[in-house]
Amino acid sequence: MLFIIEVSNMGFLQKIKEWQYQISYKDVDGKYRELSCSGFRTKTEAIIEAEERKRRLNLGYSDASLNGELTFIEYLRNWYDIFKRPNLSPVTNDRNKFFMKTIEKYFNNIRLDELNKSAYQQKINAMEAKYAKTSVNKMNILCAECLSHATYEGHIKRNLSYNIKISGKLSAPASSKYLEIEEAEKLLKVLEDEYQPSYTARGMCIVSLKTGMRLGEIMALTHDTIDFEKNTIHITKSWDYKVTKDFFRQRLKIQCAMYLSTRKQKDC
Numbered sequence: 193m194l195f196i197i198e199v200s201n202m203g204f205l206q207k208i209k210e211w212q213y214q215i216s217y218k219d220v221d222g223k224y225r226e227l228s229c230s231g232f233r234t235k236t237e238a239i240i241e242a243e244e245r246k247r248r249l250n251l252g253y254s255d256a257s258l259n260g261e262l263t264f265i266e267y268l269r270n271w272y273d274i275f276k277r278p279n280l281s282p283v284t285n286d287r288n289k290f291f292m293k294t295i296e297k298y299f300n301n302i303r304l305d306e307l308n309k310s311a312y313q314q315k316i317n318a319m320e321a322k323y324a325k326t327s328v329n330k331m332n333i334l335c336a337e338c339l340s341h342a343t344y345e346g347h348i349k350r351n352l353s354y355n356i357k358i359s360g361k362l363s364a365p366a367s368s369k370y371l372e373i374e375e376a377e378k379l380l381k382v383l384e385d386e387y388q389p390s391y392t393a394r395g396m397c398i399v400s401l402k403t404g405m406r407l408g409e410i411m412a413l414t415h416d417t418i419d420f421e422k423n424t425i426h427i428t429k430s431w432d433y434k435v436t437k438d439f440f441r442q443r444l445k446i447q448c449a450m451y452l453s454t455r456k457q458k459d460c
Contacts, residue, residue, distance in 0.1 A: 211235050213242040217249060264304045265296050267347065271338045281440045282432045283408060291331045294319070304347055312352045320359055329358050376401055408432065412439055 212230035227245060232238040272292065277285055298315045299307075312335075319328045336353035343351050371379065380401050383394050396410050403425065411431035418425055430440045 211238040213238045215242060215245060215249075217246075262304050262347070264299050264302050264307050267304050267342060268292070268295065268299075268335070268338045271341055272334075275341065276334075276337075281408075281430060282436050283430075283434050283440075286434055288334070291327070291334055294323070295331055295335060304342060307348070307352060309352045309356075313356055316356055316358060325358060332356060332358060406430070408440070 210230060211232040211234065212228060213232075214226060214228040216224060216226050218224055229238075229241065232241070269292070272288075276288075280288070298318055302311065316328065316332060319331065323331075332353060336351065336356075339348065339351045339353050342348050380398065383398050383401075387394060387398070389395070396407075399405060399410050399413075400407070405425075405427065408430035409427050411433060412429045413425070417428060432438055432440045
């Protein structure tokens with residue numbers, strides 16, 4: 193982005209010398225635009241703020257945000273697109289769409305510099321009346337990371353999400369979400385009875401029960417990720433079955449030996 197910064201003296205106003213700056217720049221459409229501000233006591237103060245505006249232009253903030261009208265939602269979207277989205281799987285980003293839309297609905301047009309701890313807690317309380325505690329907690333985590341970054345950049349003085357109280361509606365008990373060991377063993381026995389290599393879905397369920405691998409990780413298994421000599425599965429990628437329908441490389445490589453070693457013992 194092209195920048196031209198000019199700092200000029202405005203002369204005397206009530207015997208106090210004032211300084212102003214003017215920034216000329218090209219927007220994303222290639223059009224020339226200008227931003228200016230006056231009333232600075234010294235040339236240094238004018239230059240410091242001009243440089244800050246230039247930095248925020250580089251980050252993609254709108255003209256409204258540069259004029260002190262930056263909303264929390266605008267900052268949240270920008271932060272997420274730059275720092276979160278590239279580092280998450282398409283499936284996780286797709287799931288986060290719901291959280292982002294919900295946050296936008298509750299925080300609406302609140303300016304970032306006007307958001308305080310009391311207002312933040314009130315928004316969290318409003319979410320708690322409708323959503324489960326786990327969902328509210330995940331949304332708070334997103335906001336907390338964003339606000340921490342806003343603190344680092346100097347937009348706010350402190351992270352407003354610190355020590356926020358979260359209650360919300362109770363989620364379903366864990367017992368209704370997961371199988372008990374005895375139940376898992378019964379299911380595994382049924383799946384393994386008369387198992388054939390052509391039974392793809394059944395095989396995937398067996399791998400999941402034996403290793404704890406996620407569905408996308410199982411779908412991404414290829415011959416080169418399975419070491420039959422060392423009885424090890426190398427989890428290096430996942431399959432995005434919702435958005436791209438393609439492989440997604442894992443940031444961490446994981447080794448899993450439980451399934452192969454168990455099958456080997458059974459076959460002996």
